[in-house]
Amino acid sequence: MDIEPNNNSSKLTPMTGYWCLKNGELSDYNQRVFTDLYLPLVGAEALAIYLLLIQKTTDKRIVTERSNHAELLSLLDIDLKSFQNARIKLEATGLIKNYRKYDELGEYYIYDLYLPLNPSDFFRDDLLSIFLYEKIGQSLFNNLVKKYSVNRDILNDAKDQTSKFLDVFRLNSEDLIDTPNDVSIAQNSMQSTPTKSIELNSQKNLDFDLIIDRASQLYRIEKEDINLNKDLIENLATFYDLDEIVIIDLLGRTMDIITNKIDPSQLKNMVQQRFEQRVNIQTNEVTETTSQLNSNFNRDDQLLIKQAKELAPAEFLASEKQKTGGFTGTVESRALRNLAMNTSLSPSVINILTHYSLQQNTTLSLPLMETIANDWQQNNIKTPEDALKRIQESRSKPRNPKRRYQNQISNNGRVEKGTDWSQVKARPVEQSNQDIQERLNRIRHKENN
Known part of the structure; x- marks a missing residue:
């Protein structure tokens, strides 16, 4: 109990x-x-x-x-x-x-x-791979890439002649029709084990039967390949607010035309390009419906909550940038997408995080966003209302300039930095590998001197 x-x-x-x-x-x-x-x-x-x-x-x-x-x-x-x-x-x-x-x-x-x-999967993850690159440098990073790279080009034009289970083993035909009771009990008692812990909450409800049916007919993409990339497709659909028809079109435009396989890297790039071309011309305006506003917050916060709930994270970022005359760039939205996919925060809470971060800096600051996301995830922030309350709490805490970075033990027992997130040093979101290498070279030059 x-x-x-x-x-x-x-x-x-x-x-x-x-x-x-x-x-x-x-x-x-x-x-x-x-x-x-x-x-x-x-x-x-x-x-x-x-x-x-x-x-x-x-x-x-x-x-x-x-x-x-x-x-x-x-x-x-x-x-x-x-x-x-x-x-x-x-x-x-x-x-x-x-x-x-x-x-x-x-x-x-x-x-x-x-x-x-x-x-x-590790090297395809932007956050993990870039952080590793920063930690160990270009030479060691490239050595690890070579160590774990597998060249499967030899399978091109090869015919799959693998034997199937029932071609090799014989089962009682009655058991195939009517599963033995002991087997059914065993199957029901086994809980499926999740293969990964990183996913974007509140996934968009997609009709994968439609996607599989149309993608196989139009582009000969196999069902197994779509299922293999199901998490990625769901995450992109949730973050960029994509429907099934758009997804099918994007799969066809980015697949490997030789193997008819989904190309995850090309798919992510194409989705990002489509988004930038669209939102930098026109962004959605959220109209006010007074009856839906929360009376526990002031008027501006009420409208912010409504917008956070109605827009996908990518659309919300575009809206926030255009309010100040800015534009949505590849690096910022990619970093936000990776953050969203690597936390358990819901899209609407991610939107409040974006709003707060852009209040502190003109561009999204990855250290600030990660600090806030860590705090909110640890404190079980589930809704945009919860997020705004958490921000208000952080602002109301007294500040001690001499010890503002002193470690505190929060109510849930975790060690965390003081929740005055505005004090987190701003740093632009990660740039290209060339930018990273230039920064690393400057650091090594200082160390050698």
Whole structure:
């Protein structure tokens, strides 16, 4: 039975319990990928925490027999602050999801552990790959790309003659028609394990049967290939507010004409180009409907909430930029898209984040957005109303200029920077690899001198 939480018990302490879940077994290959790609991002302490938590998933079967964080701290030989700082890096890179729960024994944390992305997915992720590039430099980065690259050109023009299951194995025809009861029970008892933890909330409800049917007829794109890229298609449709007809057209225009395969990189670029061409000419205007406004906020905030709920994140960004006479560029919208896909924040909350960030700077500042997104995700911000309240709370907190970056323990037990987000140093969103390399060269030049 779940117990209603006590507001005074939400701070993580060494005596707070924990429970671990895992999504798959960590193989030797996974560990090599972690060491090569994730270790430079999260650090050695985070690696130790991850490996220890993976082992702890097999310790006990009954949640009331759970251990507390003091055991982890003792085994790791670190303090609580170091543990939290390292753990949130694992969360930010999609390796852990963190939940808090209560029962008759009190509060405990649930750590849901995910396997590292496979290298191809890692390098296709803009945030992870650019951050790794910044961390290790061009030479090591390119070496890792070569190490994990797989050339499948040899399969071009090859005929697939793989045997099918029923061509090799024989089953009782009656069992095929009427599944044995024991098998049905086993199937129903197995919960599907999520393969990834990073996705954009409030996905657009797409008719994939229509997309598969038309894309296969018009462009000979196979159903399996569409299903393989289903997450990407849903994310792009949600972020850019695309319907099925537009998606089908974009798939046909960006597919590999030799293999009839979806090209994710070309698809993302084409969607972005289409968006820029459209919104930089004309942006949607949200009309005011007084009856739908929330009386708990002033008039400007009410209209902002309504707009945040009605526009997709890309459309909202375009609207905000055009209010000040600006325009929507590739780098800003791509960074916002990646942020949206790498958090659990809903599109309407992402829109409030965009509005606040553009109030602080003329262009989107990635450090500021990531700081706010981290805070909102940790504090369970679900609606634009919640987001505006959180902003108001941050503004009402007293400031101490001498210690404004002092670490604070928030109500949910995480270590976080003071919530005066306006103090986060502004930095333009990530530029091209050439820009990154130029910055790295300047840093190395200073170090050599």
